[in-house]
Amino acid sequence: MPELRLGNLTLHAGHGENLLDKLLAEGQTVPWSCRGGYCHTCLVQAQPGQAPAEACHTLTAEQREAGWLLSCQCPVVQDMDLRLHDPTCDDLGADVVSVMHVDNVLILRIAPERPLRFLPGQHLALWLNSQLGRPYSIASLPGEPWLEFHIRLHASGTFSRAAADLKVDDRLFLGAATGTLQYDADWQDRPLLLLAAGTGLAPLQAILRHALERGHAAPIELWHWSTGDCYIAKRLEELADRHPLLTIRLQRRATMADDIRQLRIASRRTMALICGDPGFVEQLRKPLFFAGLPGRQVLDEAFHSRPQ
Ligand SMILES: Cc1cc2nc3c(=O)[nH]c(=O)nc-3n(C[C@H](O)[C@H](O)[C@H](O)COP(=O)(O)OP(=O)(O)OC[C@H]3O[C@@H](n4cnc5c(N)ncnc54)[C@H](O)[C@@H]3O)c2cc1C
Structure with a gap:
């Protein structure tokens, strides 16, 4: 039975058991949104080399080298030393520059504390706090003075309802840009x-x-x-x-x-x-x-x- 070591805790997983399911079943707070490998909100860090390829092939080279993996895509097939992701210290901080509401869409502009590397059409996980993140497409171009997002406000949406109250100078956190929808x-x-x-x-x-x-x-x-x-x-x-x-x-x-x-x-x-x-x-x-x-x-x- 593979062993999962998480701080002082040792868990035993069934061979091939899904890592996100196992962590949630054990009461760990791991955020997730789609469970399909698209949203990149269920990141977990293992020791380099412990992540199966299918759990990290859509991540950036830097993320893979640092041992990050998508827990929803990870079958547990060997012992792993894990650390949970905390976007408020692991990710890039950004401040809200402007908010504009047009019907049911929030047009949000933010200034990251460092330039973000991305290609037009890519998306990233946008975090309101350490637990609440969702993927959003970047609507601006590299070189523009802010990052822009178009967020549809859903009446029953956890993230979008909270995002509707964002104000100038509020702090957000940004995952790495990813996605293959790009111009060639x-x-x-x-x-x-x-x-x-x-x-x-x-x-x-x-x-x-x-x-x-x-x-x-x-x-x-x-x-x-x-x-x-x-x-x-x-x-x-x-x-x-x-x-x-x-x-x-x-x-x-x-x-x-x-x-x-x-x-x-x-x-x-x-x-x-x-x-x-x-x-x-x-x-x-x-x-x-x-x-x-x-x-x-x-x-x-x-x-x-x-x-x-
Ligand atoms: C790669 C990727 C890029 C994305 N980019 C964008 C983007 O640029 N702009 C954007 O607005 N969204 C985008 N999304 C969707 C976004 O990530 C959230 O899923 C969406 O904003 C809903 O989040 P929420 O927390 O508000 O709702 P949740 O709390 O996650 O969902 C609660 C409920 O809201 C309702 N709901 C959620 N989404 C929809 C929907 N599409 N249609 C109808 N009802 C819905 C459903 O009833 C759902 O069960 C993207 C998703 C992916 C995978």
Whole structure:
């Protein structure tokens, strides 16, 4: 039976038992959100070399070298010396610079105490305190004076309800940036189709602005579906005014099924990027395939949330 050593405590786990389940069953407070390996809020530190590859392959090289692992993805297959993650001392501090509420979206700007390394479209775990963190996409670009996030406020959401009360100068903590939803320099002359629902717009508008800054030379079509008006309609319209190759379509979620039926793929070389809630991402995969886009030309990111 593998042994888990945690401070003065020694626990015995079944071979292959899930580490997060074991720690929670033993009364340890390990935060978690998705349990699917996306949110990076259930980090635990082991001795370097003790983490199975499947528990750390999405972490940064620095995190892996330091022994961090995602406990929800970790089968216990050997003895481990563990330390629980505390974002208030292990992660990067940041202060709130501005908060803006637009309908049910909080546009939050924060200044990290050191520059954060990230690529446009990536996401990170945002922590309100040592226990409450959720993953959010970075809506700003590297080099901008703040990090921006677009947080949809859910009436029953633990994080988003607390985030709604954030004020200027409040302190937050940031995990490392991660995620594969990114612009590839090789796409420069390929049409881009960006499809977002709700705050799924956060990473896609960052990728869009990055592509335009890099002189993307083919047409870009951005579709956004939301229940009300698009929360950053003005910004997007200004961008489209300045870039003739950009078309934006701001639609209501109610018309989505019809809109999807009318989607036309400009070229067989089009790259499609999808982001939003899991149902939205699922709804688009098949139509894009039947419209002639092979899976390798479709990148998506689903905003998986904590199961009820
Ligand atoms: C990689 C990644 C990136 C993400 N980026 C963003 C982002 O940029 N902006 C953003 O707003 N969110 C984003 N999310 C989702 C975010 O992490 C939280 O799951 C979400 O904000 C809900 O957290 P909460 O604590 O408010 O709700 P929780 O307390 O976690 O959930 C409580 C309840 O709220 C309701 N709820 C939660 N999410 C949804 C939903 N999508 N639709 C309907 N009901 C819901 C459900 O009833 C749920 O059971 C991302 C998720 C992932 C995995």
